[in-house]
Amino acid sequence: MNAAALTALVDRWRPETHTFHLRAGEMTPTLQDVSMILGLPIQGEPLCMNTASDGWRRQMEDLIGMAPPMREDPKERTPAGAPFLWIRTNFGTFPQGANRDTIKTYTRVYLWYMISRTLFADSGGKLAHWCWLKALTVLEHPWSWGTAALAYLYRQLDEACRRLGRDRWMVLCV
Incomplete structure (x- = not known):
């Protein structure tokens, strides 16, 4: 994985709208993108469990x-x-x-x-x-694996933004 590229994308992610704020404008990954890029089905039952x-x-x-x-130590989190x-x-x-x-x-x-x-x-x-x-x-x-993959992507990006605890996204979009 390219850590610098991932960090740059996380820096441009807006959790409130699930969009990337890029110089060319906003970009939203959609189900159709997931289906075309990853070849995953977006039809079928939602992956709820x-x-x-x-x-x-x-x-x-x-x-x-x-x-x-x-684990050998029962107190250690598994x-x-x-x-x-x-x-x-x-x-x-x-x-x-x-x-x-x-x-x-x-x-x-x-x-x-x-x-x-x-x-x-x-x-x-x-x-x-x-x-x-x-x-x-x-x-x-x-299962609709494409829907699950997109939801997981959104959740992981949202969590990455919260972990970094910053509100500097506006600076990056100017």
Whole structure:
């Protein structure tokens, strides 16, 4: 990732209107942009689910047969998801002669890995949040992934602006 380019975009993001304020004027990423640029479907059911992390480890074991090991220090906060290294270590090599269920599991994990690294990346860049795996429980379901990606983009940009805690956007637009 180009940190300077991302910072420049965050500096020009206006959370109140979900627009970038550029020298040429305002620009708003739309669903049609997401569909054309990323090739994601914008038709279908909205991707709405409970993202509470209670019991995520057990649910992950139910979905893919295993979960990352628990932290040694029980007081240390455990993120609700799997490190990318853990995913690559445990699912990086597809077993020969796999049955249909194993194929589905590896497909689900691969998709989870890919969307967690590209569309729904966390701020640290090291973790696949478990809620995206949960969305892949039914691979054939017609979710509107484009809508989810655009909403996630808006939320991440809004949070980045709040974290920086600045109101200097007007200076950049002049």
